[in-house]
Amino acid sequence: MADPIPETADTALVPTLLGDVIPRVESAYVLGLPSPQILDLVLERSRSTTVLVATDEEASQLKDELPDAVELVTAGIAAFAQDRRSQPRELVLALGGLDGLLPPADTMPWQQRLAHVTALAQAGGTVIVGLGNDAPLMALGHAERIDWARADDDPTRPTSAAALAQALAAAGQPVTTVHGLYGDPVNPGAAVIDALATGSRDGSLPAQVVEHVIDQAGTASIPAPDVVAVAARSGQLSNLATQWVAVSGGRGRSVYWTVDDAVVWADQDGPGLDWVIGGDADTAAALPQRVPDTITVERTLLRHIARADLPAFRAVARQLGDWVRSSADAAESSEIRLDEVRVAGATLARGISLRHAPVTDAAPVAEDAPDVEREPDPSARQVSASEARLAQAWRRFATRFAHSGRRSAWPAIFGEEDLVQLWLTMSGVAPGTVAPEADAPAVAVPAVVDEASRLDILQDRVAALTDTLAARDEQLLIREARIRTLRQQALGAARNRDRAVKLAQDLRRSRTYRLANQMRRASLVAQPKTLVRGVARKLDGKVRALRRTR
Numbered sequence: 001m002a003d004p005i006p007e008t009a010d011t012a013l014v015p016t017l018l019g020d021v022i023p024r025v026e027s028a029y030v031l032g033l034p035s036p037q038i039l040d041l042v043l044e045r046s047r048s049t050t051v052l053v054a055t056d057e058e059a060s061q062l063k064d065e066l067p068d069a070v071e072l073v074t075a076g077i078a079a080f081a082q083d084r085r086s087q088p089r090e091l092v093l094a095l096g097g098l099d100g101l102l103p104p105a106d107t108m109p110w111q112q113r114l115a116h117v118t119a120l121a122q123a124g125g126t127v128i129v130g131l132g133n134d135a136p137l138m139a140l141g142h143a144e145r146i147d148w149a150r151a152d153d154d155p156t157r158p159t160s161a162a163a164l165a166q167a168l169a170a171a172g173q174p175v176t177t178v179h180g181l182y183g184d185p186v187n188p189g190a191a192v193i194d195a196l197a198t199g200s201r202d203g204s205l206p207a208q209v210v211e212h213v214i215d216q217a218g219t220a221s222i223p224a225p226d227v228v229a230v231a232a233r234s235g236q237l238s239n240l241a242t243q244w245v246a247v248s249g250g251r252g253r254s255v256y257w258t259v260d261d262a263v264v265w266a267d268q269d270g271p272g273l274d275w276v277i278g279g280d281a282d283t284a285a286a287l288p289q290r291v292p293d294t295i296t297v298e299r300t301l302l303r304h305i306a307r308a309d310l311p312a313f314r315a316v317a318r319q320l321g322d323w324v325r326s327s328a329d330a331a332e333s334s335e336i337r338l339d340e341v342r343v344a345g346a347t348l349a350r351g352i353s354l355r356h357a358p359v360t361d362a363a364p365v366a367e368d369a370p371d372v373e374r375e376p377d378p379s380a381r382q383v384s385a386s387e388a389r390l391a392q393a394w395r396r397f398a399t400r401f402a403h404s405g406r407r408s409a410w411p412a413i414f415g416e417e418d419l420v421q422l423w424l425t426m427s428g429v430a431p432g433t434v435a436p437e438a439d440a441p442a443v444a445v446p447a448v449v450d451e452a453s454r455l456d457i458l459q460d461r462v463a464a465l466t467d468t469l470a471a472r473d474e475q476l477l478i479r480e481a482r483i484r485t486l487r488q489q490a491l492g493a494a495r496n497r498d499r500a501v502k503l504a505q506d507l508r509r510s511r512t513y514r515l516a517n518q519m520r521r522a523s524l525v526a527q528p529k530t531l532v533r534g535v536a537r538k539l540d541g542k543v544r545a546l547r548r549t550r
Contacts, residue, residue, distance in 0.1 A: 054077075092128070117129065117171075203296045208339070254266060277290070299339075310409060323348040387424075394419075402416055
């Protein structure tokens with residue numbers, strides 16, 4: 001069976017990642033057939049380079065392209081490692097994985113191949129190893145990728161980023177970072193550090209980037225937003241990667257992604273801190289320099305809809321309206337997209353845009369639309385730029401929400417345009433300010449509603465009220481039980497207090513107490529100095545009290 005997952009990536013993304021992790025060295029080994037961009041990068045960073053290929057066909061392919069100073073060797077990894085045991089080098093690059101380092105008939109286990117690779121590196125050197133993901137979550141819709149994987153024939157082959165890191169550590173090369181490559185297997189569109197992907201939440205910046213590149217690749221049988229949301233919640237975002245790149249020695253940025261032919265990166269000093277955006281100068285200049293480590297407005301709204309928490313939904317909508325009207329960041333955006341804007345405490349913040357082309361604010365106009373004369377509305381006023389941008393943002397959200405197939409928190413008789421007008425009102429736009437789209441029905445609840453729909457709506461309301469009353473009754477029962485417990489405790493404390501007072505009174509009236517008191521007074525007569533001091537203190541106190549009353 002042919003290899004289902006190519007492990008060599010020829011795109012601007014991977015050379016940019018390697019450019020951040022490969023240092024300048026005296027000598028380097030390149031294992032496997034590299035892409036021209038990666039080979040040029042290694043030749044630029046290394047004074048002496050040796051390229052190892054496993055077949056004569058690969059050697060003939062590279063022979064005319066390599067400079068004379070580059071040594072080209074055709075051999076298996078075992079023979080090559082044995083021959084170069086006394087010549088370890090500062091950089092060992094096996095980006096294409098270890099499957100191409102053997103002749104076709106050789107079946108050496110993957111772990112043994114890795115041991116030969118790490119033996120070629122100097123102590124403290126940089127080792128970079130690639131590995132294809134044989135069991136990605138995206139393979140669930142492809143039967144041919146479920147039936148067979150290379151790990152079925154070789155149990156030593158890692159099937160996760162964590163297993164790859166453990167294998168390198170066992171071979172004496174502690175891993176600095178493991179980068180997951182996402183999107184198209186041949187031309188990945190994003191790279192995310194595995195530890196960061198594992199801890200990313202749904203709606204976070206890494207999840208947004210992964211969702212975008214998977215959607216652009218078009219290889220998912222499940223909608224990209226849904227599979228990314230589930231993977232992020234379960235800590236399995238790393239398993240959406242098509243391949244991993246393990247680095248021992250260098251450290252790259254946290255997240256990379258491509259915009260057209262440019263590469264942009266985002267870096268973070270720690271969990272919860274802002275993302276710093278950089279990369280290609282022209283592309284990064286159009287993005288905010290810092291982005292908060294929070295979730296998007298779209299994810300926040302979808303969670304409120306799923307919980308039917310309409311007050312929270314209205315609060316976010318009001319927050320969105322205030323931000324669009326007053327924020328300079330919102331004014332700089334060519335288009336407001338709720339899957340890009342992020343929640344930042346009591347306000348919102350502009351997030352990263354993954355679009356490949358600028359989007360204009362002008363709405364498309366039908367070429368053959370007939371001219372319709374409308375009577376001027378004396379109460380109508382010109383729509384402001386902020387109101388138009390809000391309408392555009394809400395319409396896009398309504399379309400994405402309708403296509404997702406999620407259950408709405410509003411009655412089924414509300415169409416997309418009805419919801420848009422309702423949400424605009426929540427955002428502080430006066431009703432009727434923004435006209436409905438030409439192909440949308442009028443913004444009004446139909447006067448005639450079939451009895452079945454009306455009955456369904458009433459049943460939903462009755463069920464919601466019943467659930468609310470049941471929850472309230474349960475809370476009242478809990479409070480009643482707590483009040484009864486506190487009352488019993490208070491009554492018990494009062495009874496104990498009365499019992500203690502009665503015991504004290506009985507003790508004072510007892511013959512033993514009176515006898516002890518008389519003996520104490522008699523002892524004072526036997527000690528005249530003590531008696532005089534006591535009497536003097538009492539007299540002094542009475543004199544002072546008398547003086548204070550004057």
